[in-house]
Amino acid sequence: MADRRRINGPVGTTNPPIYDDAPEKQSEGVKVTRSRPANVIRKMYLKTGVTPSASGSAYLEIESSGNGGSGLKLSCSVHGPRALPRSTPFSPHIILSTHVKFAPFATKQRRGYIRDPIERDLGTHLETALRGSIIADRWPKSGVDIIISIVEGEQDRETSKAQGIEAWDTMNALSGCITVASVALADAGIDCVDTVAGGVAALVQDAGNDAAPSIVVDPIPSEHEKVLAACCIAYLPTRQEVTNLWFKGDLPASDMDVYTQLIEKGIQASKSANRVLVDCLNETVG
Amino acid sequence: MASSQHVLLSPAELAYLHASLNLTPPIRPDGRSPTQFRPLVAETGILPGTNGSARICFADGTEAIVGVKAEVERTRTRHDFPSLDEGTEDDDDLDDNQNDVIKGDNDWVEMTVEIPGYRDDDAGTVFLSVMLSEALLADGEFTKRLWINQRFHWKLYLDILLISPPLSYPLPLLSLTTHLALLAARLPRLKSEGDEDPLFDDDWAAAPYLYPRPSEKGSKATAPAPAARPPVTLLVMAVGNNIIFDPSKEELAVADVALAVSVGESSSTTTSTTSSKPTAMDIDTEETKGHNLRLLSVRTIDPPSRLTPPGIPNASNSAYGANAGVKDTEKKKQQQEQARTAESEAVEGVWKAPRGGAKTLVMATMVQKVLEKGGVADEVLDALDGVDLN
Numbered sequence: 001m002a003d004r005r006r007i008n009g010p011v012g013t014t015n016p017p018i019y020d021d022a023p024e025k026q027s028e029g030v031k032v033t034r035s036r037p038a039n040v041i042r043k044m045y046l047k048t049g050v051t052p053s054a055s056g057s058a059y060l061e062i063e064s065s066g067n068g069g070s071g072l073k074l075s076c077s078v079h080g081p082r083a084l085p086r087s088t089p090f091s092p093h094i095i096l097s098t099h100v101k102f103a104p105f106a107t108k109q110r111r112g113y114i115r116d117p118i119e120r121d122l123g124t125h126l127e128t129a130l131r132g133s134i135i136a137d138r139w140p141k142s143g144v145d146i147i148i149s150i151v152e153g154e155q156d157r158e159t160s161k162a163q164g165i166e167a168w169d170t171m172n173a174l175s176g177c178i179t180v181a182s183v184a185l186a187d188a189g190i191d192c193v194d195t196v197a198g199g200v201a202a203l204v205q206d207a208g209n210d211a212a213p214s215i216v217v218d219p220i221p222s223e224h225e226k227v228l229a230a231c232c233i234a235y236l237p238t239r240q241e242v243t244n245l246w247f248k249g250d251l252p253a254s255d256m257d258v259y260t261q262l263i264e265k266g267i268q269a270s271k272s273a274n275r276v277l278v279d280c281l282n283e284t285v286g
Numbered sequence: 287m288a289s290s291q292h293v294l295l296s297p298a299e300l301a302y303l304h305a306s307l308n309l310t311p312p313i314r315p316d317g318r319s320p321t322q323f324r325p326l327v328a329e330t331g332i333l334p335g336t337n338g339s340a341r342i343c344f345a346d347g348t349e350a351i352v353g354v355k356a357e358v359e360r361t362r363t364r365h366d367f368p369s370l371d372e373g374t375e376d377d378d379d380l381d382d383n384q385n386d387v388i389k390g391d392n393d394w395v396e397m398t399v400e401i402p403g404y405r406d407d408d409a410g411t412v413f414l415s416v417m418l419s420e421a422l423l424a425d426g427e428f429t430k431r432l433w434i435n436q437r438f439h440w441k442l443y444l445d446i447l448l449i450s451p452p453l454s455y456p457l458p459l460l461s462l463t464t465h466l467a468l469l470a471a472r473l474p475r476l477k478s479e480g481d482e483d484p485l486f487d488d489d490w491a492a493a494p495y496l497y498p499r500p501s502e503k504g505s506k507a508t509a510p511a512p513a514a515r516p517p518v519t520l521l522v523m524a525v526g527n528n529i530i531f532d533p534s535k536e537e538l539a540v541a542d543v544a545l546a547v548s549v550g551e552s553s554s555t556t557t558s559t560t561s562s563k564p565t566a567m568d569i570d571t572e573e574t575k576g577h578n579l580r581l582l583s584v585r586t587i588d589p590p591s592r593l594t595p596p597g598i599p600n601a602s603n604s605a606y607g608a609n610a611g612v613k614d615t616e617k618k619k620q621q622q623e624q625a626r627t628a629e630s631e632a633v634e635g636v637w638k639a640p641r642g643g644a645k646t647l648v649m650a651t652m653v654q655k656v657l658e659k660g661g662v663a664d665e666v667l668d669a670l671d672g673v674d675l676n
Binding site: 092118120121123124127128132133135137167235236240242243245246248251252253259260 | 581
């Protein structure tokens with residue numbers, strides 16, 4: 001429901017500030033390139049129980065790129081399972097409702113308080129990813145709300161001018177959302193078949209060498225010349241199953257191998273994130 | 287929304303449907319083969335007030351209309367395009383330079399989906415429109431077609447209306463209709479040159495197509511982009527190891543996994559025909575038979591099967607057979623234990639909503655079946671060729 005009583009700031013009428021020093025820096029050739037190996041994800045910090053009033057909550061922070069930008073900071077709270085209001089029809093399963101919202105100050109372009117299509121889309125993806133992992137028939141007639149606020153989006157101060165990068169950033173945001181929501185669900189004590197975690201892999205073209213494009217795990221779009229394709233995967237490691245797959249890009253149909261490799265790398269990234277997740281949960285229990 | 291709509295089928299019916307779709311070869315309720323689509327009626331150019339329009343009616347009674355409208359809009363100058371500041375005034379070969387700086391912006395395309403009975407900010411409706419526009423913008427070439435000059439561009443509004451109630455998940459219908467509308471879309475011919483205020487030809491007959499036809503030699507030469515056709519998004523589902531295309535609502539209700547695969551086509555003909563230098567267009571059309579497909583996007587769709595009511599096996603049903611009216615506490619305990627195993631194990635013939643995700647192998651096969659030579663995407667594009675676009 002749109003909140004009409006709130007007075008929002010102007011939408012899309014101002015250009016984001018651009019700092020003068022950027023072109024100089026680029027001409028010096030100090031453009032940050034990827035320093036991690038191709039199959040290593042960034043360090044992340046994960047903590048449960050940050051919101052005492054919620055039945056489960058978690059906080060995730062992903063290391064920022066070395067470019068003076070900000071890393072991803074997510075906070076998730078889970079409310080429920082709780083009885084559905086009387087007016088809703090009978091449901092034999094738990095009803096998930098996911099809410100993903102960027103804070104107005106999370107990205108360079110200010111976001112309003114009303115969720116825009118990208119945020120709603122992220123919410124749908126997240127719901128698909130989680131519904132596969134939850135054992136939904138243990139809670140008939142009940143609902144659970146999963147609310148994620150992205151406190152700080154992944155943004156590079158210098159390269160955000162480049163167009164089209166934001167589209168790839170949403171993939172990283174989604175994978176973070178999946179991981180943090182999975183931890184929060186576990187913290188809330190909701191039965192799952194397995195802990196699901198998100199992972200991103202991308203097919204990138206690097207600036208220097210005009211050789212064949214390579215596949216990297218957990219990409220930072222600004223570190224590469226061009227992102228050709230990317231995929232975000234939600235993976236259940238013990239069952240070896242994928243609950244959500246989102247691929248985007250432009251791949252010729254003739255090389256399906258690249259697509260398969262991309263998916264495999266995405267699964268690998270998800271497995272790495274899952275290790276952090278399991279450690280975090282062990283810490284909570286122990 | 288539409289995908290998670292409740293289907294009024296009992297657990298027994300669901301179990302039967304699932305079992306019959308799981309056979310080799312699968313038996314579909316309407317007798318189609320796994321890769322067969324529902325018959326449809328398509329026409330284009332139905333709305334004279336638009337730049338391009340199309341209507342598709344599926345045999346099950348769902349119908350969609352798409353209208354494409356274009357407006358001239360002033361391009362917002364951005365400070366971060368160095369190419370704009372450098373200027374092209376001094377150069378004699380203005381055209382060459384211009385081709386270099388043709389740049390599109392994803393904001394130039396606005397897509398809205400309207401489905402009766404659903405709010406336009408409903409998660410499912412938003413999901414559909416984001417999915418369709420994602421496929422359209424994936425290769426970054428489409429927006430370049432909307433470039434007029436450095437100061438102006440076309441703003442394209444794509445309005446997708448489902449005019450019947452959503453009887454099945456409307457994704458394939460909306461995607462095919464959008465595809466045809468874009469193919470039929472024309473923009474007025476530009477008369478002005480360079481960076482002047484744009485002036486257009488009054489003659490609608492001279493207006494070039496947004497996606498130039500292979501037979502039109504003149505427009506092809508100036509076409510900036512390689513993508514020869516707008517994308518098509520196909521709905522694929524899997525039951526067990528069987529892969530089924532264009533599922534109806536009932537079939538989708540028992541799906542283990544459902545994927546939306548967007549496929550585009552780039553024109554290979556330009557490269558392949560130059561060597562042989564053909565004179566007739568017939569050769570051209572023959573060569574396009576093998577489509578040069580590109581994978582643009584894949585998305586998992588939450589299958590509505592996860593929301594279906596489960597059946598109860600006889601072993602754990604306290605109101606049936608030998609268990610009926612048992613008072614003994616000892617026996618009840620036993621029953622409860624049985625019920626617990628029944629919860630985790632599948633019982634033959636008893637429906638249980640699928641848990642967990644899909645195997646990677648199944649997912650990979652689904653995408654491969656779409657893309658392989660002579661596969662479903664090829665077939666669909668061939669069939670769409672048959673639609674009269676005038």
